[in-house]
Amino acid sequence: MGGIGVWQVLIVLLIIVILFGGKRLRNLGSDLGTAIKGFKKEMNDEDSKKEGDVIEHKREDAAAKDAEKQKEKQ
Numbered sequence: 001m002g003g004i005g006v007w008q009v010l011i012v013l014l015i016i017v018i019l020f021g022g023k024r025l026r027n028l029g030s031d032l033g034t035a036i037k038g039f040k041k042e043m044n045d046e047d048s049k050k051e052g053d054v055i056e057h058k059r060e061d062a063a064a065k066d067a068e069k070q071k072e073k074q
Contacts, residue, residue, distance in 0.1 A: 017025065 020028075
């Protein structure tokens with residue numbers, strides 16, 4: 001008792017294939033895969049953007065420090 005067996009899973013999958021058909025399930029899988037790829041790409045782009053912002057801030061800080069040093073020398 002308890003837990004789902006292999007046969008129950010196979011029966012459920014067979015019922016799903018009968019209800020929706022192979023072509024429709026294939027399209028659904030393709031759409032889901034495309035959505036996941038798009039999500040991962042946007043997450044990577046967001047991470048890259050954050051890293052770029054950090055680098056830009058470091059450059060601005062370095063430029064500001066250089067400007068202060070130049071003022072001190074004068």
